[in-house]
Amino acid sequence: MKEKNKKRIYLDHAAGAPLDKRVKKAMEPYFMDVFGNPNAIYKEGLEAREALDSARGTVAEVLGAKADEIIFTSGGTESDNLAILGVANEVKQFYGAGGKFASLRTDKTGNSTEVKLSSSSSPSPHIITTKFEHPAVLNACKVLEKSGFAATYLDVGKDGVVNPKDVAKALRANTVLVTIMYANNEIGTVQPIREIAKVIRKFRKAGNGKAISGYPFFHTDACQAPGYLDFNVERLGVDMLTLNGSKIYGPKGSGVLYMKRGIKIIPMMHGGEQEKGLRPGTENVAGIVGFAAALALCEREKERETKRLTALRDYLIKNVLNKISKTSLNGSATERLPNNANITFLDAEGEAIILYLDNEGIACSTGSACNSANLEPSHVITALGKPHEHAHGAVRFTLGRNTTKKDIDFVLKVLPGIVGKLRSFSPTSII
Amino acid sequence: MADVDKWVYSNIVKDHFMHPRGFLVGAPKEGEFDAEGEVGSPACGDIIRIWIKVDKATDRIKDIKWQTWGCATAIASASAFVEMIMKNGDMKIDEALKITPTEIAEYLGGLPSRKFHCSILADKAFKKAAENYRANQ
Ligand code: FES
Numbered sequence: 400m401k402e403k404n405k406k407r408i409y410l411d412h413a414a415g416a417p418l419d420k421r422v423k424k425a426m427e428p429y430f431m432d433v434f435g436n437p438n439a440i441y442k443e444g445l446e447a448r449e450a451l452d453s454a455r456g457t458v459a460e461v462l463g464a465k466a467d468e469i470i471f472t473s474g475g476t477e478s479d480n481l482a483i484l485g486v487a488n489e490v491k492q493f494y495g496a497g498g499k500f501a502s503l504r505t506d507k508t509g510n511s512t513e514v515k516l517s518s519s520s521s522p523s524p525h526i527i528t529t530k531f532e533h534p535a536v537l538n539a540c541k542v543l544e545k546s547g548f549a550a551t552y553l554d555v556g557k558d559g560v561v562n563p564k565d566v567a568k569a570l571r572a573n574t575v576l577v578t579i580m581y582a583n584n585e586i587g588t589v590q591p592i593r594e595i596a597k598v599i600r601k602f603r604k605a606g607n608g609k610a611i612s613g614y615p616f617f618h619t620d621a622c623q624a625p626g627y628l629d630f631n632v633e634r635l636g637v638d639m640l641t642l643n644g645s646k647i648y649g650p651k652g653s654g655v656l657y658m659k660r661g662i663k664i665i666p667m668m669h670g671g672e673q674e675k676g677l678r679p680g681t682e683n684v685a686g687i688v689g690f691a692a693a694l695a696l697c698e699r700e701k702e703r704e705t706k707r708l709t710a711l712r713d714y715l716i717k718n719v720l721n722k723i724s725k726t727s728l729n730g731s732a733t734e735r736l737p738n739n740a741n742i743t744f745l746d747a748e749g750e751a752i753i754l755y756l757d758n759e760g761i762a763c764s765t766g767s768a769c770n771s772a773n774l775e776p777s778h779v780i781t782a783l784g785k786p787h788e789h790a791h792g793a794v795r796f797t798l799g800r801n802t803t804k805k806d807i808d809f810v811l812k813v814l815p816g817i818v819g820k821l822r823s824f825s826p827t828s829i830i
Numbered sequence: 831m832a833d834v835d836k837w838v839y840s841n842i843v844k845d846h847f848m849h850p851r852g853f854l855v856g857a858p859k860e861g862e863f864d865a866e867g868e869v870g871s872p873a874c875g876d877i878i879r880i881w882i883k884v885d886k887a888t889d890r891i892k893d894i895k896w897q898t899w900g901c902a903t904a905i906a907s908a909s910a911f912v913e914m915i916m917k918n919g920d921m922k923i924d925e926a927l928k929i930t931p932t933e934i935a936e937y938l939g940g941l942p943s944r945k946f947h948c949s950i951l952a953d954k955a956f957k958k959a960a961e962n963y964r965a966n967q
Contacts, residue, residue: 748876750901751847758848768874769901772944776875787875791899824853824905826868826879826897 412799429685454691475643485664559588586730587739596636626697649693840939852912854895867958876900
């Protein structure tokens with residue numbers, strides 16, 4: 400039914416961005432020419448090692464971190480799990496069966512330091528996160544709850560922005576980790592990471608009654624941030640940060656976990672000494688090189704792209720809201736990524752809208768229950784306090800490097816007709 | 831049924847979805863139909879409504895129309911169901927009641943397994959409409 404060769408307008412960059420040509424070029428030598436195992440000490444190995452070191456240096460520089468704070472992984476999901484489960488499994492040993500002393504640790508200088516458990520009555524280690532995290536974070540937290548951890552899922556308000564005061568209120572003596580995303584992947588709302596980091600630092604310093612000194616750590620899933628937001632870890636004040644290659648015009652299957660020096664985690668996989676033993680397995684050299692190139696490009700083009708896409712995004716939002724009745728923007732209009740427009744069309748169902756748009760050559764996504772494997776409406780839209788009907792007609796447009804004003808104009812041309820058609824045979828009239 | 835595990839729609843589903851037949855635009859006119867039935871999907875929250883006009887003497891369905899607020903499959907199922915009833919002239923209510931969701935799915939050239947529940951909606955809404963019709967006789 401679809402005409403072949405019809406121009407496609409791809410507006411689902413939050414799901415995955417195409418590999419940038421320049422990134423592909425940077426990766427090319429590392430498939431066949433430089434193929435050695437970076438852990439070998441002969442020429443082929445050394446060449447691969449050099450590429451790896453240089454990529455690590457690039458990533459560290461962009462993040463404002465040290466090279467040994469960068470762990471290469473297979474993507475955002477792995478980085479999130481490594482951070483959350485890694486910290487959890489590390490602290491678990493201090494919470495041994497009823498014991499007051501659970502473990503001995505060594506500090507940076509190699510001296511033994513006793514870690515004491517407070518004798519407080521609620522001994523479960525505690526994690527704070529939000530209701531609208533990516534499933535990689537939410538499901539990791541749920542797994543921990545099953546194994547005896549306590550978890551707080553913070554509300555995000557109707558704007559989709561976490562209030563740092565709520566974080567302060569949720570902190571407990573035995574909170575070991577706070578994990579809050581930098582920008583939401585569905586509605587693009589940007590979280591006040593710096594302010595939250597300040598709250599946590601202050602709490603950490605206070606020390607009073609703290610179960611384990613030095614905790615809690617602050618992790619953020621920043622997969623959607625590169626190219627738009629500042630993710631210098633010093634300025635942000637985070638202890639751990641997740642990045643994903645496929646969202647930044649890099650290769651799929653590549654990712655990074657930034658982890659501040661001094662933090663200890665238990666790895667999820669056990670094997671060789673790669674990535675300091677925290678992520679064993681022969682390094683994905685081409686992927687790592689591609690990741691670093693992609694991240695550097697995002698950083699270089701950040702200012703220009705942010706300006707360009709913010710204008711396009713606002714143009715799209717304004718016109719959709721003006722041209723089509725019973726529509727609303729999901730999440731704050733200002734505290735949001737420059738490339739994200741998430742709009743609800745009442746009385747029309749999201750999956751149907753997506754497929755009609757697909758037929759016109761436009762790709763985007765929806766929070767509708769009909770489009771999810773478990774038939775649940777988007778937990779993100781629901782977290783905004785909106786009823787199910789809003790998630791049902793929520794459509795996410797995420798713009799990218801190749802998006803032009805012409806593309807947006809085409810969307811604006813076909814969208815009213817599509818929504819109108821679906822509404823024409825809808826029995827509902829939601830107010 | 832083909833494609834049961836794949837997230838792919840058959841061309842027949844696509845055709846019914848892109849060019850749905852037999853739906854009602856807006857509210858029905860006075861006396862246009864004899865009964866209506868509505869169901870909401872407990873699974874995903876969708877709603878489908880079906881109206882029927884019946885010939886009293888013969889118990890045959892003279893007209894049947896639908897509206898749905900739902901996914902592509904819900905739209906296609908409603909469209910296909912109405913087509914199945916109307917394609918060979920007017921069908922008796924009893925005959926129409928025998929149409930199963932599996933038959934609707936087959937008529938559509940198969941449905942992805944996680945979309946099968948949408949084909950149940952059309953069937954259920956019709957059963958309600960038929961019940962309502964009988965109750966008023
Ligand atoms: S009607 Fe919701 S999934 Fe089909």
